[in-house]
Amino acid sequence: xxxxxxxxxxxxxxxxxxxxxxxxxxxxxxxxxxxxxxxxxxxxxxxxxxxxxxxxxxxxxxxxxxxxxxxxxxxxxxxxxxxxxxxxxxxxxxxxxxxxxxxxxxxxxxxxxxxxxxxxxxxxxxxxxxxxxxxxxxxxxxxxxxxxxxxxxxxxxxxxxxxxxxxxxxxxxxxxxxxxxxxxxxxxxxxxxxxxxxxxxxxxxxxxxxxxxxxxxxxxxxxxxxxxxxxxxxxxxxxxxxxxxx
Numbered sequence: 001x002x003x004x005x006x007x008x009x010x011x012x013x014x015x016x017x018x019x020x021x022x023x024x025x026x027x028x029x030x031x032x033x034x035x036x037x038x039x040x041x042x043x044x045x046x047x048x049x050x051x052x053x054x055x056x057x058x059x060x061x062x063x064x065x066x067x068x069x070x071x072x073x074x075x076x077x078x079x080x081x082x083x084x085x086x087x088x089x090x091x092x093x094x095x096x097x098x099x100x101x102x103x104x105x106x107x108x109x110x111x112x113x114x115x116x117x118x119x120x121x122x123x124x125x126x127x128x129x130x131x132x133x134x135x136x137x138x139x140x141x142x143x144x145x146x147x148x149x150x151x152x153x154x155x156x157x158x159x160x161x162x163x164x165x166x167x168x169x170x171x172x173x174x175x176x177x178x179x180x181x182x183x184x185x186x187x188x189x190x191x192x193x194x195x196x197x198x199x200x201x202x203x204x205x206x207x208x209x210x211x212x213x214x215x216x217x218x219x220x221x222x223x224x225x226x227x228x229x230x231x232x233x234x235x236x237x238x239x240x241x242x243x244x245x246x
Contacts, residue, residue: 007088010097010123017071018083018103025075029046029068034136038185039067048069048185067186080107097123105172105198113201117194136182151222
């Protein structure tokens with residue numbers, strides 16, 4: 001699938017998560033994220049774990065449920081979010097999807113302040129069969145056969161799984177296909193200046209930008225002052241110096 005085709009598939013998913021209703025968010029999370037999906041953000045983290053039964057209740061909760069809760073809290077904090085996906089790149093060899101996103105985040109308790117930030121989102125994709133409920137089916141467990149040499153996966157089971165993967169498609173929606181791409185993990189990467197717009201409005205990002213300029217000046221001064229040490233440390237320079245002394 002080309003980057004353009006992948007963009008057509010993934011952009012509506014991202015916008016539903018960031019701008020949709022609670023029911024839209026739940027539908028997208030359950031349809032496109034694996035039950036054990038993980039999530040990493042500069043300010044929070046959800047490790048990957050399979051759904052587990054909560055004692056004394058009828059609830060079964062996995063890491064995907066916590067991802068949904070993060071997106072719901074995200075929408076509560078900012079009821080109105082302007083979001084634009086500027087570019088989408090799909091690394092088919094590694095099954096990685098890179099997105100450059102720009103968003104304007106407005107806190108409900110501080111409506112006069114708008115955090116205009118950019119981020120890179122990395123989605124790790126994984127192919128799974130489609131479950132009857134519409135989401136990802138659990139990972140296949142090949143049948144085993146027992147011989148004098150011990151137990152091992154049957155050839156038929158291994159061949160069936162391999163054939164399903166070979167005939168699968170990268171399409172995220174077509175229910176007639178045998179396997180589909182699902183989101184196994186999401187990582188969001190912010191520049192420190194953009195991150196500070198969330199936790200230190202008004203003054204955080206400008207102060208950090210000043211520090212960055214100061215660090216640049218220190219780098220230039222340090223490079224000039226210690227340049228002789230760098231040149232004398234080069235093997236070629238030491239060899240020439242040895243010839244002159246000889």
